[in-house]
Amino acid sequence: MIGVATRAISVTLTIAAAPVIGTAQPGEPRPSPTFVHESWTVRDGLPVNSVNAVLQSRDGYIWVATFDGLARFDGVRFTVFNSATSPGLPSNRIVSLQETRDGHLWLRTEDNQLVRFAGGRFTAFGRERGIAAGVTALFEDTS
Numbered sequence: 001m002i003g004v005a006t007r008a009i010s011v012t013l014t015i016a017a018a019p020v021i022g023t024a025q026p027g028e029p030r031p032s033p034t035f036v037h038e039s040w041t042v043r044d045g046l047p048v049n050s051v052n053a054v055l056q057s058r059d060g061y062i063w064v065a066t067f068d069g070l071a072r073f074d075g076v077r078f079t080v081f082n083s084a085t086s087p088g089l090p091s092n093r094i095v096s097l098q099e100t101r102d103g104h105l106w107l108r109t110e111d112n113q114l115v116r117f118a119g120g121r122f123t124a125f126g127r128e129r130g131i132a133a134g135v136t137a138l139f140e141d142t143s
Helices: none
Strands: 012-017 034-039 053-056 062-066 069-073 078-081 094-099 105-109 114-118 121-125
Touching: 053 094, 062 094, 069 094
Parallel strands: none
Antiparallel strands: 012 034, 053 062, 062 069, 069 078, 094 105, 105 114, 114 121
């Protein structure tokens, strides 16, 4: 379950390289893992420097929810989706993300709107689609 972010976090990816098995003799200290640290900011293509949620989808993209849109990172560059450039996205203020088993990405906006990203399109779900009250959390059940 993804809940509401109560404070902004910065996007940081830290990867620990596993030490090679068999490099230390019995009784000798094991080699320390090597860490890689990457930070991304607006200079790298994020819409703002603070984020509300981060998710890595099954297809390998890293999705970043911000108060200035949704950003998709492919390992090299960011693609930013916002209400001015993405029909169907009702708000730029994204607070949480969830990917479902079918590969769809679901977003919750600051004003508790529910939005699905599937097939390259955003679709908002509200009263016209049976959502009577605002959405306060995103999760997928086991069925």
